[in-house]
Amino acid sequence: MVTIKDVAARAGVSLGTASRVLSGGAHTSADSRSRVLAAAAELNYIAHGPARSLRRAKTDVLGLLVSDIRNPFFSELAHAAEREARRLGYTVLLANSDEDAAQEAALLRAFASQRIDGFLLAPQGGDSSALRGLLGGGMPLVCVDRTVRGSEAPTIAPDNAGGVALVLEWLRGRGHREVAFVGGPATISTGAERRDAYLSRRAEHGISTDPALVDEGDFQADSGAAAMRRILGRGMRPTAVFGADGLMTLGAVRALRAELGDAARGVELVSFDDLDWFALTDPPVSAVRTDASTIGRLGIAALVDLINGRAAVSQRVPSAFIDRAGPARATAPPLSPPTRRGRGRTPASRPDAPR
Amino acid sequence: MVTIKDVAARAGVSLGTASRVLSGGAHTSADSRSRVLAAAAELNYIAHGPARSLRRAKTDVLGLLVSDIRNPFFSELAHAAEREARRLGYTVLLANSDEDAAQEAALLRAFASQRIDGFLLAPQGGDSSALRGLLGGGMPLVCVDRTVRGSEAPTIAPDNAGGVALVLEWLRGRGHREVAFVGGPATISTGAERRDAYLSRRAEHGISTDPALVDEGDFQADSGAAAMRRILGRGMRPTAVFGADGLMTLGAVRALRAELGDAARGVELVSFDDLDWFALTDPPVSAVRTDASTIGRLGIAALVDLINGRAAVSQRVPSAFIDRAGPARATAPPLSPPTRRGRGRTPASRPDAPR
Incomplete structure (x- = not known):
């Protein structure tokens, strides 16, 4: 099994630095963060989930990465997700990948450097090392609208x-x-x-x-x-x-x-x-x-379940037809x-x- | 002059806790954070800017709080701001106040708990204790589209x-x-x-x-x-x-x-x-x-100037008329x-x- 020592050695940083990066702690440089996350991804490092959760201070902040904030489907989804998060005592920070896989990877790394309790992702599709790094850090994740190949994250998607x-x-x-x-x-x-x-x-x-x-x-x-x-x-x-x-x-x-x-x-x-x-x-x-609102709302509910150690399941949300x-x-x-x-x-x- | 000791005493927390909160450090509870920020706002505590900047680790992450992410004006502004930020080596985390002053205050507190280098704000208007708390923490701020009463933050707004x-x-x-x-x-x-x-x-x-x-x-x-x-x-x-x-x-x-x-x-x-x-x-x-794109772009440019210790000035962006x-x-x-x-x-x- 890959340990945090292996990650530190691969990244060329101290054990303390690797630990701080992977626990989302403060006082880590952008350079060491990206090296540690890349090493964790390459080695497929998986932190010990429950222990990790106990160590991480709760912030009551969630991340939401959407594919295109200018698409009304996603701004509606984000709006409903925020509303549900607020109802459950969380605030939401958004990020916009602009239908661009490279930007998605950069934003996943930015989220990994922030103090958030979990995140919702409308992914660009491919399995990515940035995503594996974030998951390797033990971050709870739910996908919305779209699935990620090779991921077992609960997904709330349209039918x-x-x-x-x-x-x-x-x-x-x-x-x-x-x-x-x-x-x-x-x-x-x-x-x-x-x-x-x-x-x-x-x-x-x-x-x-x-x-x-x-x-x-x-x-x-x-x-x-x-x-x-x-x-x-x-x-x-x-x-x-x-x-x-x-x-x-x-x-x-x-x-x-x-x-x-x-x-x-x-x-x-x-x-x-x-x-x-x-x-x-x-x-x-x-x-x-x-129903973008329902997808956003169910996504947040599933994420909060995961954060609190409960199970969350994938769902397909049915559609209606508007004949104009x-x-x-x-x-x-x-x-x-x-x-x-x-x-x-x-x-x-x-x-x-x-x- | 109000010192961090006064803030700690008013908040009923240790000096170390007050310092960690105001420096955006890790391992602070949501409760102590909100008490410290409220105390800092009440006392009008202003951290020593340049020294604070040196102490805070750079994250290359910026915050952007918009009034309504479902409004195409703001999703366009956010999109342009992200693009300019990326060009300058930053990523952007968004938040949506949904034209609601209470939600704006909650999001400003959430941003204060995150590791960001500065933020853009399309404000709801009123001077708020949450905003004063964030500014008191020495966070660089630029306003976009709208001005804040009683704030001297550089503002990029339409004519x-x-x-x-x-x-x-x-x-x-x-x-x-x-x-x-x-x-x-x-x-x-x-x-x-x-x-x-x-x-x-x-x-x-x-x-x-x-x-x-x-x-x-x-x-x-x-x-x-x-x-x-x-x-x-x-x-x-x-x-x-x-x-x-x-x-x-x-x-x-x-x-x-x-x-x-x-x-x-x-x-x-x-x-x-x-x-x-x-x-x-x-x-x-x-x-x-x-031109929402121009406002977003100039806003990020001004914010990055502030972060790097340069001056930034308010600007009005002219409009065009589309006769259809x-x-x-x-x-x-x-x-x-x-x-x-x-x-x-x-x-x-x-x-x-x-x-």
Whole structure:
């Protein structure tokens, strides 16, 4: 078994320094911290959990690392997590990895240097040495929204397959065949699960399996716009677009308006994740509502259970579908692509009554 | 002069405990921390700055306390601050006061217990004992977006009066007389400055000074909807609505649609702060773009200057106006209020060409 002495030797620091770093103590330099954490990760050092917990002074502060604080899904999740933490007597410090694995690693190291009792993580996906270092230090961890490969941390995540099934039913009900899909990265569990559920079942819902209709972004808005432009650039003229998160759907709407002009209003939109302005656009955006608040709240509850030595289990949170489209499409979608400009919207997709 | 001995005596703790708390050291209980910080605040204890800085181990971690992480203005500000911090070799821990002074105080105490080198604050407004405690501990502080009464901290804020002047020019150019104003809280500097600039100059721009057209929210969406409903409930039928931040404008749009139905599309909207979907609604929302990214970036630069013993000065960041309305209104607004439903939008406010 690897001991703290091995870690100190590998890091080239004294036993006291290694101990202070791994116990989250004060008076350690940034340099020795990063060396000790790297050594602990390389050696797969696991501190003795219960003894460690007893030694660490409680601070009643929790860490929360989200993937993209500009994504309303995560700001809503963070807000609900804070509220639940406050109810349980904790305050929350947030960090934002900005959908960037290197930044995530830097932030995990920063958290390791702080006096927090545990943390929630919406991970970038891959197993990382920074994450192993933090876990090696005995830090209680719960994952939210996304899973980490090779980790046994309890995870509170949306029911991605169930949500995509709701989208597929809706697309079939609206009579769509030419559907563009702007997916998320396959390296992130939500990206992979939503994509797999969509690609494997779209044919049975009467949706074209043309690979030119499928593209991918990084869950941020600009990437959704770029993916949409690539799909249009391949000559595709979809009657509906399915974005795998709210921000990529926003990007897709922008690209459709820029490339197709007013004809963009005839394209129906559906998003995995509901944003608060989706009801206000023309046409409005229908959406799977994954309950970010519930995920944040359950994540904090599980983390506080772990901190207090209780068991915590993984959970999938079910989704609802918000149908904002007008009356069902009376006609099949046009077989020929619309012209680049001046094509009116179809009456079915834009009734005059407010919704 | 108040010494650390006075603080320890007032808090009823040992000198060593008081010293550990005020130096941000480890192994202090939550109870003794809060007692020491409260005592330091009551006694207005100021640590000896330079000596304190030398004693505190650098962590290369900065704190950022924003008012509402669900407000895109602040998530954009936080994102830019993180990016600049990373460029300068720091990581950032965020906290969210949720427009709530009590939560701000709790978070300031949590930050005081952490090992950070300094922090950025978008304050709730009032001078607080928690803030004085943190400053008394010698923590470098820069304010962003909003000022703190009684604080001399460098502040990077938008040019609120200049931004409102752009809105007033636009309202006059569009021929609006009946304009509803959904303002922010007078206790927060941005709320007070935007309100004062609007109320004091609207008459000279031909805008009605009827007090029934003016209401107030707390910068969050639901409060904007409630304020809009109160204005409509007083029988007002404005031709334009000016929201003092993006989220309250969102709330106002929702309330207009719910109360007026399709006639809501004839009401022009203008917001202080630009949200990324304002171009996509019908009609689109025009906006003062206060550059949250620049404020976040300059805030971090000023904070790092303070940490390194350099001077930092307050700055006002100028605004731009994004005009998303159609051709200028050809006719004066209707003198009689529109009927509750079925009133068509005016052609001028909703041209078919995409923007």
